[in-house]
Amino acid sequence: MSARVAPVPETDHGAASGTGTGKRAARPVPAWRRSLRPYLLIVPALLLTGGILYPFGLGLYYTVFDFAASRPRPDMVGVENYRRIFTQPAFWDSARVTVAYAVGAAAVETVLGVAVALLLHRASFVGRMLEKILILPLMIAPVIAAIMWKLMLQPSVGVVNHLLKPFGLGGVQWTDTPTGALLSSIAVDVWVYTPFVAILALAGLRSLPASPFEAAAVDGAGWWFTFRRLTLPMLWPYVLVAVIFRFMDSLKVFDIIYALTEGGPGDSTMVLQIRAYLEAIRFQRYSFGISYMVVLWAVVYLVTMVLVRYLGRIQNRAAEVPG
Numbered sequence: 001m002s003a004r005v006a007p008v009p010e011t012d013h014g015a016a017s018g019t020g021t022g023k024r025a026a027r028p029v030p031a032w033r034r035s036l037r038p039y040l041l042i043v044p045a046l047l048l049t050g051g052i053l054y055p056f057g058l059g060l061y062y063t064v065f066d067f068a069a070s071r072p073r074p075d076m077v078g079v080e081n082y083r084r085i086f087t088q089p090a091f092w093d094s095a096r097v098t099v100a101y102a103v104g105a106a107a108v109e110t111v112l113g114v115a116v117a118l119l120l121h122r123a124s125f126v127g128r129m130l131e132k133i134l135i136l137p138l139m140i141a142p143v144i145a146a147i148m149w150k151l152m153l154q155p156s157v158g159v160v161n162h163l164l165k166p167f168g169l170g171g172v173q174w175t176d177t178p179t180g181a182l183l184s185s186i187a188v189d190v191w192v193y194t195p196f197v198a199i200l201a202l203a204g205l206r207s208l209p210a211s212p213f214e215a216a217a218v219d220g221a222g223w224w225f226t227f228r229r230l231t232l233p234m235l236w237p238y239v240l241v242a243v244i245f246r247f248m249d250s251l252k253v254f255d256i257i258y259a260l261t262e263g264g265p266g267d268s269t270m271v272l273q274i275r276a277y278l279e280a281i282r283f284q285r286y287s288f289g290i291s292y293m294v295v296l297w298a299v300v301y302l303v304t305m306v307l308v309r310y311l312g313r314i315q316n317r318a319a320e321v322p323g
Contacts, residue, residue: 062286064078097268098271099251109193145188146257149184181261197239216229
């Protein structure tokens, strides 16, 4: 007689697993973890903000003292460093050079960048090749570009004068005269950063709607009328973004000018940031040099705020939203 096997009781796999699909049910997240999650997400931003504000605040603190290599025990002087800055003719000369450099570089780069973008916007094989070559200056460090151009602009052995000699223009003192040094510095800045403006403008051109231009072509509008009445007004917000970036950066450029001319000859290219470097590092008047940079920061901040507000009005006008 065979032994009877007891039947195995059926199990509800869905009930055992918590779901009908056989997957393990998700454990509920505790309330304290849900409440803590938003604060954890802002920790990187807080660390970054602290890493920016701490040295900035420390620099402001140093400006109310007279830290220098010759004063191991500095005294608090309040706003004396700022008073000395604004009463020195050297500061106003440097401010004039800084503004001239920033305005000249930003203006030339904007005009050339928009012109290059208009040329590249025409779909062609040459345009596609030039578009790839255009970014090469942006791949070179500005200080390396300045050193390269410094060698090329040498009056006796530079390749630029060698190429200009057949046209009777050889022997030009590019960086050895006050005007030539400033113009050469602006030219190097233009060579490095015009592709940045061109890329922004080209992106703006490719995002413009096609219907207004098709309607203008049907009506027989010329190129200049189309550019002045359609392209430029719609492209202006993109151009203004490029102007803001380049003007803001040109106000505080250091590497190109220092590598090319070191602020000379004389004080012809002595912008504020180079003077601040000389005061703080070479002359070891630390508080005085930091005060120069604080003044430059305030100028850049105010100019940028004005340009950003103007950009907002332009964007609202383009979107037909009352500003």
